[in-house]
Amino acid sequence: QVFLEESGxxxxxxxxxLSLTCTVSGNSIRGHYWSWIRLTPGRGLEWIGNIHxxxxxxxxxxxxxxxxxxxxxxxxxxxxxxxxxxAADTATYYCARDVMGANWxxxxxxxxxxxVSS
Amino acid sequence: xxxxxxxxxxxxxxxxxRVTITCRASRDISTYLAWYQLKSGEAPALLVYATxxxxxxxxxxxxxxxxGTNFTLTISSxxxxxxxxxxxxxxxxxxxxFGQGTKVEIK
Numbered sequence: 001q002v003f004l005e006e007s008g009x010x011x012x013x014x015x016x017x018l019s020l021t022c023t024v025s026g027n028s029i030r031g032h033y034w035s036w037i038r039l040t041p042g043r044g045l046e047w048i049g050n051i052h053x054x055x056x057x058x059x060x061x062x063x064x065x066x067x068x069x070x071x072x073x074x075x076x077x078x079x080x081x082x083x084x085x086x087a088a089d090t091a092t093y094y095c096a097r098d099v100m101g102a103n104w105x106x107x108x109x110x111x112x113x114x115x116v117s118s
Numbered sequence: 119x120x121x122x123x124x125x126x127x128x129x130x131x132x133x134x135x136r137v138t139i140t141c142r143a144s145r146d147i148s149t150y151l152a153w154y155q156l157k158s159g160e161a162p163a164l165l166v167y168a169t170x171x172x173x174x175x176x177x178x179x180x181x182x183x184x185x186g187t188n189f190t191l192t193i194s195s196x197x198x199x200x201x202x203x204x205x206x207x208x209x210x211x212x213x214x215x216f217g218q219g220t221k222v223e224i225k
Contacts (some may be wrong), residue, residue, distance in 0.1 A: 004161075039156075045205050045216035060213045094162065103209035104152040106164035106173065 002027035004095050004109035014118045018082040022095030029076045033098035036080045038091040085116045120208050124217035130225040135196045139220045141189040141206035150210035153191045157202045
């Protein structure tokens, strides 16, 4: 059974960079796509982007200019960086595994609430 | 983007009630629809995928249906552990998008 755990700073300053790490355990990180998804009170769930274990990435067009996702196979970790953040980026951030051959997500991590504050 | 519209935004129901949540897509997504359950402090869970396929371990009181632009998630007999927020998600057209959620509350 695979487990995902998000970690990183809970508070980020306006115009700074949000940096989160997802650690995968219980199963191999290889062979899969891994996504970042966020939940905001105003906009609900929003898919941010994903990365294949080979390193190829895809992003929501609205976030593509600010987001990067990287993968570290040796540490079984997926990293999200979101630059130039504003209050609108305050959200609970989740990592999730893309179901193989489809574009839905399971399992997910518990998520981490990140607040953008001035 | 494909807009996903859920209704109602919240529903109050009693144990044993039948609850149906509707999800409407702004364009035809065939049967590329999933449903998730979110509870505060827990990892979100995939319940239904491909419109009507139950993920392993999901109780049979959950069922999904529909095609094209109109979809439903039905809980046949509400149990205490079902009080949560439910989201639909389309997986047909990039970028993948979600509904705004339906909160199922205790009446």
